[in-house]
Amino acid sequence: MWYHKPAINEELLQSLPNLKVVASSGVGIDHLDVKLLSSYGVKVANTPFVVSTDTADMGMALLLASSRRIVEGHQMAVSPDAEYFPADWLGVEVSGATLGIVGMGTIGYKVAERAKAFEMKILYHNRSQRKKEEENAVGAVYCKKIDDLLQQSDFVLLAVNLTPQTHKLIGKRELELMKPTATLINISRGLVVDQDALVEALQNKVIKAAALDVTYPEPLPRDHPLLKLKNVIITPHIGSATTKTRWVMMEEMAESIEAGLAGLPVPREVL
Amino acid sequence: VGKKVQAIYLWWHKPVIDRELLQSLPNLKVIANSGVGMDHLDLRLIASSGVKMANAPHAVSSATADAGMALLLASARRLVEVHHIAISPSMEYCEADILGVRVAGATLGIIGMGSIGYKIALRAKAFEMNILYHNRTRRKVQEEQVVGATYCKKIDSLLQQADFVMLVVSLTPQTHNLIGKRELELMKPTATLINISRGAVVDQEALVAALQTGVIRAAALDVTSPEPLPRLDHPLLKLKNVIITPHLGIKTDKACYMITKEAVENILAALSGLPLPNEVLPS
Numbered sequence: 200m201w202y203h204k205p206a207i208n209e210e211l212l213q214s215l216p217n218l219k220v221v222a223s224s225g226v227g228i229d230h231l232d233v234k235l236l237s238s239y240g241v242k243v244a245n246t247p248f249v250v251s252t253d254t255a256d257m258g259m260a261l262l263l264a265s266s267r268r269i270v271e272g273h274q275m276a277v278s279p280d281a282e283y284f285p286a287d288w289l290g291v292e293v294s295g296a297t298l299g300i301v302g303m304g305t306i307g308y309k310v311a312e313r314a315k316a317f318e319m320k321i322l323y324h325n326r327s328q329r330k331k332e333e334e335n336a337v338g339a340v341y342c343k344k345i346d347d348l349l350q351q352s353d354f355v356l357l358a359v360n361l362t363p364q365t366h367k368l369i370g371k372r373e374l375e376l377m378k379p380t381a382t383l384i385n386i387s388r389g390l391v392v393d394q395d396a397l398v399e400a401l402q403n404k405v406i407k408a409a410a411l412d413v414t415y416p417e418p419l420p421r422d423h424p425l426l427k428l429k430n431v432i433i434t435p436h437i438g439s440a441t442t443k444t445r446w447v448m449m450e451e452m453a454e455s456i457e458a459g460l461a462g463l464p465v466p467r468e469v470l
Numbered sequence: 471v472g473k474k475v476q477a478i479y480l481w482w483h484k485p486v487i488d489r490e491l492l493q494s495l496p497n498l499k500v501i502a503n504s505g506v507g508m509d510h511l512d513l514r515l516i517a518s519s520g521v522k523m524a525n526a527p528h529a530v531s532s533a534t535a536d537a538g539m540a541l542l543l544a545s546a547r548r549l550v551e552v553h554h555i556a557i558s559p560s561m562e563y564c565e566a567d568i569l570g571v572r573v574a575g576a577t578l579g580i581i582g583m584g585s586i587g588y589k590i591a592l593r594a595k596a597f598e599m600n601i602l603y604h605n606r607t608r609r610k611v612q613e614e615q616v617v618g619a620t621y622c623k624k625i626d627s628l629l630q631q632a633d634f635v636m637l638v639v640s641l642t643p644q645t646h647n648l649i650g651k652r653e654l655e656l657m658k659p660t661a662t663l664i665n666i667s668r669g670a671v672v673d674q675e676a677l678v679a680a681l682q683t684g685v686i687r688a689a690a691l692d693v694t695s696p697e698p699l700p701r702l703d704h705p706l707l708k709l710k711n712v713i714i715t716p717h718l719g720i721k722t723d724k725a726c727y728m729i730t731k732e733a734v735e736n737i738l739a740a741l742s743g744l745p746l747p748n749e750v751l752p753s
Contacts, residue, residue, distance in 0.1 A: 252572075252574040252598065253572060253573075253574070256543065256546075256547070256572075256573050256574065256597065257547060259543060259597075260540075260543035260544060260546075260547050260549055261549075263536065263539060263540035263543060263544075264540060264543075264544055264549050266536075266540075266722075267536065267537055267540045267715075267718060267721075267722070268718070269540055269541070269544050269549065269550070269713070269715060270549070270550055270553050272715040272716050272718050273550050273713050273714055273715055275716050276698060276699075276707075276714040276715055276716045277707045277708075277714055279701055280701075281698050281701065281716075282698070283698065284697070284698060284716035284717060286481065286482060288716070288718075288721060289721050289722060289723050289726060290718060290721055290722050290723075291722060291723060292532070292533055292536070292722035292723060292724035292725060293536045294532035294533065294535075294536055295532070295724070312596055313593075313596045313597055315596065316592050316593045316595065316596030316597075317536060317539075317593060318532070418556065418561050421559055421561065426556075426557040427557075432549075432553055433553060433556040433557055434547075434549065434552050434553060434556055435552055435555055435556045435563070435568060437547065437548075437552055437568050437570065440547075440568055440569050440570060441546075441547075441569060441570050441571055441572040442569050442570075442571065442572070443572040444572060445569065
């Protein structure tokens with residue numbers, strides 16, 4: 200299963216009486232009704248760990264591209280009208296800035312490891328606090344309340360999975376708690392953010408900018424305001440899109456399928 | 471008016487410091503440059519006029535290293551290309567057009583391991599990259615160990631092994647056209663060249679040919695010759711596998727503030743007859 204297609208519902212399951220296993224690409228399983236599949240005796244597997252490094256890299260790529268205005272800069276540098284580069288065209292310094300990571304799982308932690316090398320101060324919010332040694336290794340400070348993280352961060356990076364609890368985690372209230380100079384980076388799922396509230400916040404300069412690898416839906420309809428905002432970078436859900444990682448994902452999915460068909464324990468089974 | 475001028479704070483190479491200007495400013499004591507590169511200045515000429523020179527080496531290093539990493543990641547993950555795909559009126563795209571290159575485990579070759587080059591190594595290590603470097607002199611063993619960097623005495627060795635080649639040298643007669651046809655051909659066809667030093671460090675025509683014929687995979691350039699490139703059909707402006715940025719290496723709020731602070735410190739020192747914190751002498 201790639202990119203959530205086909206949609207798995209009762210109708211499909213009834214039409215496939217011999218279906219034994221669904222192998223889903225990537226780590227997110229918010230698009231699958233695992234209970235429903237289980238009730239039909241179908242096993243589910245994903246590819247959880249191989250995507251972590253590339254997705255963390257993507258988070259940092261978006262953070263850097265947004266802060267240093269790489270996309271805008273490229274447009275300026277190649278535009279037919281450029282005669283000179285304006286002296287007062289500036290970006291925001293990343294080194295020494297504060298990064299707030301919402302969701303400190305495998306991916307969130309890898310982002311922290313990278314951000315530390317940029318001398319960033321790291322705050323994080325998570326369902327549970329990480330071990331002291333893990334916190335110390337990246338210099339991360341736990342924020343039990345998300346509000347504390349939002350108020351202090353120059354960059355807010357979302358690395359949670361999508362659950363009923365994280366649905367619209369970042370809405371009007373959360374955006375207003377953020378600094379007006381802050382940037383929101385989303386590498387989790389579009390639905391973690393109240394997208395209409397985000398558009399308004401960007402238009403009214405409640406926050407400075409956003410960089411989104413995920414939206415709802417994907418892709419956005421072509422007349423969507425997010426596509427037109429100058430302070431927004433959008434990428435087409437490419438967190439795990441490197442040749443090497445896609446290769447391994449394919450191998451892992453094939454392995455899970457073979458095991459499922461042979462009646463053996465399924466590697467990376469989702470329960 | 472010329473007699474009143476005692477100091478010049480040079481921003482983006484203006485004004486041009488030539489014999490004529492120096493003669494018209496008899497009381498000029500110091501020129502403070504906004505940034506670290508001094509290749510646009512005739513150091514001997516200025517020194518012979520009795521004028522001191524200073525740059526701003528500390529203010530620029532983090533911002534420039536950050537920009538180098540930003541370009542490396544943007545190129546590896548095709549950020550500019552895919553952003554345009556994401557916002558384009560057509561929703562059709564080919565999977566092959568959005569797959570990028572994995573950075574973790576890849577080899578970064580840093581050419582020029584001064585303050586900026588070393589900060590890049592610190593950042594790249596966190597991305598689990600293997601680091602090779604080429605420099606006029608070898609760094610201390612402890613410094614190498616902190617970032618896990620391996621010294622390549624010969625630049626060829628670095629070019630042959632690197633997946634990403636990052637240029638972080640200052641422009642001197644020795645580094646002019648350092649990367650030419652020969653060097654590009656030594657690089658892997660899957661490799662990316664990132665330039666945050668000066669346009670003239672690269673033989674630009676050779677680079678265009680290499681990018682057009684697949685001799686290397688891609689390039690990301692914060693600097694070109696000239697800046698900006700001439701608009702009339704310059705090939706670099708059209709290549710899909712090239713990201714060009716408008717010399718933004720130091721252009722952050724914080725760096726500009728710190729550059730100005732360093733410049734002012736140097737100017738005040740010169741006007742008080744004290745030693746300059748960051749004096750630059752002709753070599």
